[in-house]
Amino acid sequence: MPVSYTELYFPVVLQCLIAMAVAGGMLGASYLLGKRVQDRVKDIPYECGITPTGSARERFSVKFYLVGMLFILFDIEAIFLYPWAVVYRELRWFAFVEMVLFIVLILSGFFYIWKKGALDWSETAQPSRRP
Numbered sequence: 001m002p003v004s005y006t007e008l009y010f011p012v013v014l015q016c017l018i019a020m021a022v023a024g025g026m027l028g029a030s031y032l033l034g035k036r037v038q039d040r041v042k043d044i045p046y047e048c049g050i051t052p053t054g055s056a057r058e059r060f061s062v063k064f065y066l067v068g069m070l071f072i073l074f075d076i077e078a079i080f081l082y083p084w085a086v087v088y089r090e091l092r093w094f095a096f097v098e099m100v101l102f103i104v105l106i107l108s109g110f111f112y113i114w115k116k117g118a119l120d121w122s123e124t125a126q127p128s129r130r131p
Contacts, residue, residue, distance in 0.1 A: 066118055077106050 002008040045056075080102070088095045113119065 063118065063121060067121075070113060070118065074106070074110070077102075 081099075084095060084099050084102075088099075091098075
């Protein structure tokens with residue numbers, strides 16, 4: 001059992017030093033041994049094997065960003081299920097009722113954005129104009 005801070009943190013410091021040495025060694029080896037060929041094909045951006053078309057300055061639809069934000073929002077909310085699952089047996093019915101309320105709120109938000117058409121990517125989709 002470690003008795004001092006030096007003995008306690010030595011494995012962590014050693015692992016960090018080894019990781020930095022391995023990363024530096026790989027970068028150095030690729031710099032020394034790697035080929036340096038400059039040509040037109042290597043300088044174009046890689047897009048899954050497809051020749052790039054158009055400008056990189058194209059505008060994206062707002063729905064693209066909206067779906068991204070909604071994904072992050074629901075993903076973070078789903079993460080809250082893990083701590084609940086850990087303490088569920090200790091809190092019993094209280095935890096069950098709280099989680100049902102939490103899921104109802106999440107689903108109500110999901111159905112609201114679904115009804116508003118935020119998840120519809122079709123070209124003919126028109127936003128609802130109801131008051």
